[in-house]
């Protein structure tokens with residue numbers, strides 16, 4: 315057994331694929347999300363030889379939910395995977411204020427509070443790993459999904475700062491930055507996109523796991539995503555921003571303005 319991993323948002327998509335990946339590599343799994351039935355299904359579908367997973371249901375959009383999750387886990391957590399996240403498309407001016415709070419509570423506050431809880435404990439043991447699921451959307455402004463991109467820029471920036479703070483301590487922090495990945499969150503979008511732009515959650519999870527084990531600070535899975543980011547790095551930031559702004563205004567990035575379940 316290689317240690318205990320706590321995976322948030324493990325009931326579907328990238329989180330479920332990460333559960334399978336850690337299960338395959340002999341980690342003891344603690345899986346959390348709100349949907350107990352879906353978590354149970356993920357647990358039952360773990361690769362042969364995986365240890366039995368512990369399931370803890372928690373709503374991480376609430377302070378009480380984060381506290382309850384922490385309280386429900388008795389022993390040390392060797393690997394923390396902050397994966398749970400939600401998406402809002404469209405403009406901040408059109409968003410329901412409550413939906414904004416939900417997104418920030420999950421994408422920003424919950425991962426920060428879980429990291430604040432587990433990181434000092436890892437440092438005290440000189441051992442531990444944190445995998446934060448950000449996004450390629452965190453590298454630049456994305457006017458078609460402003461709030462989501464800003465939340466992922468936060469995850470990326472915090473991960474990079476922490477990774478440098480803990481360098482040489484036996485603890486590492488990795489930001490996993492997937493591009494568009496076929497999950498329940500994107501099911502309604504990806505069918506219209508060219509296949510080469512869409513990753514499978516299993517390949518994202520495999521890349522994230524490898525990067526975590528290697529102690530990499532940033533992992534962008536897939537050559538297409540790496541290429542797009544490299545091209546985006548070439549022109550001045552203002553040009554990239556204006557291009558993405560224009561693209562969203564022209565409807566090149568038409569995405570329904572709705573929260574994806």
Ligand SMILES: NC(=O)c1ccc[n+]([C@@H]2O[C@H](COP(=O)([O-])OP(=O)(O)OC[C@H]3O[C@@H](n4cnc5c(N)ncnc54)[C@H](OP(=O)(O)O)[C@@H]3O)[C@@H](O)[C@H]2O)c1
Nearest residue numbers: 323325326327328347348349373374399449494495497499
């Ligand atoms: N799919 C993509 O294209 C893509 C690209 C880049 C980054 N990402 C990031 O990857 C991560 C996983 O996304 P995904 O695409 O795999 O989405 P998904 O399939 O919708 O999974 C989201 C997970 O978060 C959990 N969750 C949602 N609200 C929660 C809450 N209030 N409390 C606790 N858990 C909650 C969901 O479980 P319950 O509903 O059971 O609570 C589910 O397990 C997110 O951080 C996302 O931003 C996704």
